[in-house]
Amino acid sequence: MxxxxxxxxxxxxxxxxxxxxxxxxxxxxxxxxxxxxxxxxxxxxxxxxxxxxxxxxxxxxxxxxxxxxxxxxxxxxxxxxxxxxxxxxxxxxxxxxxxxxxxxxxxxxxxxxxxxxDLAPFIAGTSIVGVALGFGAQSIVKDFLNGMFMMLEDQYGVGDVIDFELASGTVEAVGLRSTRLRDINGTVWYVRNGEVLRVGNQSQGFATVVIDLPIDAWVDVGVASEAMLDVATRMREEDEWKHVFMREPELLGVQSLSRYETVIRLSARVRPLEQWRTARELRRRIKVVMDELEIGHPAPDVNSEVHVSQIDPDSGPPVPTDDTTTTTSVTK
Known part of the structure; x- marks a missing residue:
């Protein structure tokens, strides 16, 4: 055996x-x-x-x-x-x-x-599981696909200042599923890439500084415009600001006018993320020059104000106030 x-x-x-x-x-x-x-x-x-x-x-x-x-x-x-x-x-x-x-x-x-x-049943079962997972995790798949396209197209990156419509701030991290950014108040926002419909990027290419200067209607527009442009031009020629400006400042002229004021607009193209610092310094310098030229901001017209007092019909005639002149006529 x-x-x-x-x-x-x-x-x-x-x-x-x-x-x-x-x-x-x-x-x-x-x-x-x-x-x-x-x-x-x-x-x-x-x-x-x-x-x-x-x-x-x-x-x-x-x-x-x-x-x-x-x-x-x-x-x-x-x-x-x-x-x-x-x-x-x-x-x-x-x-x-x-x-x-x-x-x-x-x-x-x-x-x-x-x-x-036999691989046929395995492939069929895998297809069914794949379809089920696709329906259950379609939001995750959408996040990953959107994140991949954002990376390939370089829509934004670390250090960019972007606006996600409901959240805006500086990008701190970019992932395939979500993006982390911090707003001006220090709050950290996590935004899912699949929920992003549009992105406003303030850090690509160039930025534009727009300064609107309101002056009294009686002020000579030519003098104020020339002084405003001269301030921006001299600022651009300084070594500290030369690399910031990408072209000569441009005086656009009168933006709006009314009976009491005239608004003059100036624009300047600067490097990305420099627009806020440049605008603040430009406003400060323009304010100093306007004070030296005694060109002030328009003041409200006191004579045009209308004071309306509400009178109770049951309380009799209105009581005169200090700024109301009353005249009494006596007939003998």
Whole structure:
């Protein structure tokens, strides 16, 4: 009995060589090749994410448009490097996750095929689960897709001042699912990328400073306009402000007028995020010059004010006040 079993064992092993040796070896090869290919691709992505020499953008960002390229303000403050690093890191993370998912799915399919498992029911079941997850997590998928497009299109980045309609402030972090920004009061806002319908970015390209100066209607508009433009021009020529102005200040002229006042408008194109500081300094200097020229702001016309007193009909005639003159006529 034992001898027959010993004689049949080699034959049994020989008959099942494919199951005992070939299939495990193929599975191990599939797993090893998958891990090696994944590691190589992730290594390439990591190299592409690393910043270039000097202030060059990472290689992964070079095919995409960069809206703040050649921005002296971002380069001087260091925000440009931080912006590029976070943008590249996020795109690299998404690419790594995508590669890992694809590689593991392909490896799983090959392993199941080697085990002789019919993939048709598996694919059908996976499709049903995918549809169910798609309906249940469609908001999350929407957030991730919107976040990816925001990164690729460089709609905004770290250090930008943006307006999300319901929340506005300085961007502190940009992720695939949400964006974190801090407003002027220090409040931190977390905005889901899928809920963003429009974005107002005040940090791209250039900014415009608009100064409206109201003066008395009787003041010579030419004198006030010339003084206003002279202040802005002299400010632009100073070393401290020379890099801020991107072009000569422009006097737009009379913006509005009425019986009591005339409003003169001046505009200047400046670098992003410099518009508030520049506007405050311009207003201060214009105020000083206008005071020296004795050009004041329009005062309310006291004579045009009409005082209406409400009288109770049951209380008799109104009582005269100090500023009311009464005349009594006596007939003899």
């Amino acid at each position: 034992s001898s027959s079993s010993d004689l049949s064992l080699p034959q049994y092993v020989h008959d099942h060589t494919h199951a005992f040796f070939e299939v495990p070896i193929k599975i191990v090869v599939i797993v090893v090749v998958t891990l090696v290919v994944r590691a190589v691709i992730n290594r390439i992505i990591t190299k592409a994410v690393e910043p270039g020499h000097g202030n060059r953008a990472p290689r992964i960002l070079q095919p995409f448009r960069e809206r703040v390229q050649n921005s002296a303000f971002f380069e001087s403050t260091g925000l440009l490097s931080e912006r590029r690093a976070q943008r590249a890191k996020t795109i690299g993370s998404v690419l790594k996750s995508f590669v890992t998912f694809i590689m593991f799915v392909v490896a799983l399919m090959l392993i199941l095929s080697e085990l002789g498992i």
